[in-house]
Amino acid sequence: MNIQEIEREHMKSDYPTDFRVGDAVDVSLRIKEGDKERTQVFSGTVIAKRGSGIGAAITVRRIVAGEGVELSLPIHSPKVLNIEVTRRGKVRRAKLYYLRDRVGKATRIKEDLKANSADRKRDQARKKAAKAAKAKAKAAESASEQAPAEA
Numbered sequence: 001m002n003i004q005e006i007e008r009e010h011m012k013s014d015y016p017t018d019f020r021v022g023d024a025v026d027v028s029l030r031i032k033e034g035d036k037e038r039t040q041v042f043s044g045t046v047i048a049k050r051g052s053g054i055g056a057a058i059t060v061r062r063i064v065a066g067e068g069v070e071l072s073l074p075i076h077s078p079k080v081l082n083i084e085v086t087r088r089g090k091v092r093r094a095k096l097y098y099l100r101d102r103v104g105k106a107t108r109i110k111e112d113l114k115a116n117s118a119d120r121k122r123d124q125a126r127k128k129a130a131k132a133a134k135a136k137a138k139a140a141e142s143a144s145e146q147a148p149a150e151a
Contacts (some may be wrong), residue, residue: 007054013075018119021046021096022089022109027060027073028081039081041073045089045109047096058083061099061106068100088115 019025027042044062047070051057056075061068075082090112099107 004053011054011075019046019083019085021049021087021089021094022112023085024089024109025060026082026084026086027071028084029073030079030081044069044071045096045099045107047099049094055080060072061096085119088112088119090115 023046025046026045027044028116029040029042031038042062046058047061048059049056052076053075057072058075059070059072061070063069075078075083088111089109091109096109097120
């Protein structure tokens with residue numbers, strides 16, 4: 001058994017691969033306080049992606065009360081529940097560390113409208129497919145209910 005197979009066992013199967021540097025994301029985190037657990041959402045801009053496999057990580061930056069807050073997260077960590085893209089950014093750099101020195105409107109990133117429209121079309125297709133699958137399951141269920149009644 002080699003190291004790649006061991007890593008594959010511990011990697012998340014629902015790994016969100018469709019986000020890039022410059023995208024605005026909502027990261028859902030599992031927070032444990034005492035014996036209770038809750039979910040907290042950290043919204044910000046992806047300023048860096050690094051690593052691959054189980055060691056892949058991202059850095060998300062946001063401004064809170066006029067102060068910059070960065071969160072570096074291993075993507076496959078059990079504390080990361082979900083990463084959802086809220087807005088696609090159009091950038092020409094792999095790392096956006098220059099945003100640390102910027103204040104106010106200078107930290108804005110242009111929106112990638114082509115990617116957003118493609119995302120919307122993909123989401124609509126997924127919803128349509130899910131709706132069709134649900135209708136098919138309902139039809140199969142009603143057919144199975146009618147079959148024993150006739151027998």
